[in-house]
Amino acid sequence: MNAFEHAWQTTRGAREYQEDSAAVANGSSPAGGVPLVAVLADGMGGHTGGALASRVCCEQFLEAFTKRNGPVPDRLRDALDAANGAVAQTVISNPVLSGMGSTLIGVAFSEGGVEWVSVGDSPLWLFRRGEIALLNEDHSLAPELDRLAEIGRMTVEEARSDPRRHMLRSAVTGDELDLVDQSQRPLTLEDGDYIILASDGLQTLEESEVERIIAAYAEDGPDAVASALIRAVEAVRDPHQDNATVVAVRVVAAEQIGSV
Numbered sequence: 001m002n003a004f005e006h007a008w009q010t011t012r013g014a015r016e017y018q019e020d021s022a023a024v025a026n027g028s029s030p031a032g033g034v035p036l037v038a039v040l041a042d043g044m045g046g047h048t049g050g051a052l053a054s055r056v057c058c059e060q061f062l063e064a065f066t067k068r069n070g071p072v073p074d075r076l077r078d079a080l081d082a083a084n085g086a087v088a089q090t091v092i093s094n095p096v097l098s099g100m101g102s103t104l105i106g107v108a109f110s111e112g113g114v115e116w117v118s119v120g121d122s123p124l125w126l127f128r129r130g131e132i133a134l135l136n137e138d139h140s141l142a143p144e145l146d147r148l149a150e151i152g153r154m155t156v157e158e159a160r161s162d163p164r165r166h167m168l169r170s171a172v173t174g175d176e177l178d179l180v181d182q183s184q185r186p187l188t189l190e191d192g193d194y195i196i197l198a199s200d201g202l203q204t205l206e207e208s209e210v211e212r213i214i215a216a217y218a219e220d221g222p223d224a225v226a227s228a229l230i231r232a233v234e235a236v237r238d239p240h241q242d243n244a245t246v247v248a249v250r251v252v253a254a255e256q257i258g259s260v
Contacts, residue, residue, distance in 0.1 A: 006038065191252065201241065
C-alpha cells in the first residue's frame with residue numbers, strides 16, 4: 001500500500017488580493033477508502049467574488065466528497081456539482097456577486113491510483129522519474145490558439161501573445177458546466193511520483209522549468225517542491241503576475257510508511 005505526503009504554498013504575485021484557494025482532507029474515515037483528497041480553485045470576479053468563489057468551491061467539494069461512499073468517479077462528479085450548486089446559491093443570496101466563478105481541480109488518491117475531475121485552466125501534472133506530464137485538459141482558449149498556429153492560421157508568437165489566451169471556455173459559475181475533464185480510470189502511482197495541482201499563475205514558468213525544479217527538490221519532500229516552485233515564480237518579477245498556488249503530493253511506498 002502507498003502513503004501520501006502533501007504540502008501547499010501560494011503567492012499573491014503582483015495582485016493586491018488572493019483569489020486562489022486549496023484544501024486537503026487526509027485520513028478521514030468518511031472518505032470511503034480514499035486516504036487523501038485534494039482540491040484547488042482559482043477564483044474570478046474580483047477581490048470579493050473571486051476569493052469567495054474559490055473558497056466555496058473548495059469547502060463544498062471536500063464536504064460533498066467525504067460525506068459520500070460509492071465509486072470514486074461518481075463521488076468526484078457529485079462533489080463538483082455540489083461546488084457548482086453552492087456558487088449558484090451564493091449568487092442568488094447576493095446578486096451583486098453575479099459573474100463570480102472559479103476553476104476547480106479535485107483529486108482523489110487511493111491504493112488504486114489517482115483519479116480527478118477538473119474545470120478550467122488550472123493544470124494537473126504527474127512527475128515521474130524526472131519527467132512531467134499534463135493529466136487534465138486546458139479549458140482556456142490557449143489550446144485553440146495553439147492549434148491555429150499549428151495549421152498556419154497565425155504565428156506561434158501571435159498565439160502566445162493573444163490577449164484571448166487566458167479566456168475560459170468553462171468554469172464553475174453556478175450555470176451548466178460547458179466542459180468537464182474527468183479521468184476514465186485510476187492512474188496507477190509509483191513510489192516517488194508527485195502529483196502537482198496548480199493555479200494558472202504557475203504557468204509563468206515554462207513546463208520544462210517546472211519539471212527541472214521538481215526534479216531538483218523531489219528527494220526533499222513536497223514542502224520543498226511547492227516552496228521552490230513558488231520562489232521561482234516570484235523570482236521572475238512579472239509586473240502582471242497572477243496569484244499562484246501549488247499543491248504537491250508525493251507517493252511513499254509501504255516500506256517507508258513508518259518513517260513518514
